[in-house]
Amino acid sequence: MYEELLKNIAIDDERIVVMTAENRALIRNLPSVLGKRFIDTGITEQCMVGAAAGLALRGRVPVLHALASFLSMRAFEFVRTDAGIPNLPIKLSAFIPGFLSDGNGPTHQAVEDVSLMRGIPNMQVFAPANEQDLAIMLPEILASKHPAYIRICHRPTSFQHQKHFEIGKAEVIAEGTDITLLTYGFMLEQTLIAAEILRAEGKSVGIVNLRSLKPIDEAYLVDLTQKTDLLVTIEDHFVTGGLYSIVAEIFLKNQIQVPVLPIALFEKWFKPARLQEVLEYEGFTGKQIAERILGYHTEAIQPHIVASEFAE
Incomplete structure (x- = not known):
């Protein structure tokens, strides 16, 4: 659902650029659809954020993908300096945060990411509960003019969420x-x-x-x-x-x-x-x-x- 929704939003909005640091788990089918608007920088989270800042300064809305632990920690200074300080609309899709990294050890466990990301001025922080919640929230997050950290949870569940989402509301x-x-x-x-x-x-x-x-x-x-x-x-x-x-x-x-x-x-x-x-x-x-x-x-x-x- 995440990939399909992101694809449709990107097709309708040419400002969207999908980026990844060699983690395509959520976006495997997008390269052939987006062409030059899909960029894989390799295992270089810091460089990906820096490149995203350049694109954002030129009117693009970069949507970045990497493991939550690497986006929030390895690339922290770049997120702070290149996204937070200039208040650029860079979106960080953080994969397998918290317990969702289940079989991985401490180096791959993002259990301090909320603390780190919310400490950056201008940065918004979101945590969808499941696949449906993510689909409801994503359009509003991408439309925001601020940088955003999204604690991705795309697990399908039977729970039905309220269809309306407003940034800043429970x-x-x-x-x-x-x-x-x-x-x-x-x-x-x-x-x-x-x-x-x-x-x-x-x-x-x-x-x-x-x-x-x-x-x-x-x-x-x-x-x-x-x-x-x-x-x-x-x-x-x-x-x-x-x-x-x-x-x-x-x-x-x-x-x-x-x-x-x-x-x-x-x-x-x-x-x-x-x-x-x-x-x-x-x-x-x-x-x-x-x-x-x-x-x-x-x-x-x-x-x-x-x-x-x-x-x-």
Whole structure:
């Protein structure tokens, strides 16, 4: 779906130039369609970004493809200097971010990419949850005048997203008064499973897909603190710099104190394996997430029970 959508957009808009650093997994059939508007620079992510900046300065909209770890880290200085500082509309399609790099070791794991990319002024950061979400979001992202980092997730799922996407707005899937689960990207799959388990335990559970991480829906998050008892951030990213940090920054800025439980990677890369095995080993299956939340929820109310008994 991604390739077909990008092809159709590029056919209709001659400004689009598709580029890759010898990673054609998402765009194998585009060279014959786009001709000179398809450029493979080889394994040279830095040079690809530099070349894209030159094209952007001449009115093109380059869409770059490489592994998320290499776009966000190997080419970081070039992204910062050649895309961020001049605010050029270079789009970074980052392949296999987070747990999606399952069988790869730490060198190929992009679990700090959100932190790095959102720290660049002018850079927008997006994290579609699946194939349909990506298709809904892509036209708006490509139309933006700013550089953008897209945490690509093109897995097909049965979940049906809201058809409207607006940059900077959250997709509110469900509202709940006990617990609200905040997530993005691939982890929405497991979050939906966790929500069903929590509801079976009698909890009122909200689910929010924060597919636009920068800009993020700050007004909604601030308002949400008045509507739910516990917020849970769920992400296949380091706890530092990702969604948990974003939420903390927003709440501190607005002088809001509210319980927030982070479910993320704490100062460690994940053990490489097949995707399901990674989730189970690291504790990120829907069932494990639900169990962690239920345990936290019990601990959170325990001090009030003890205080009540002591008072008697």
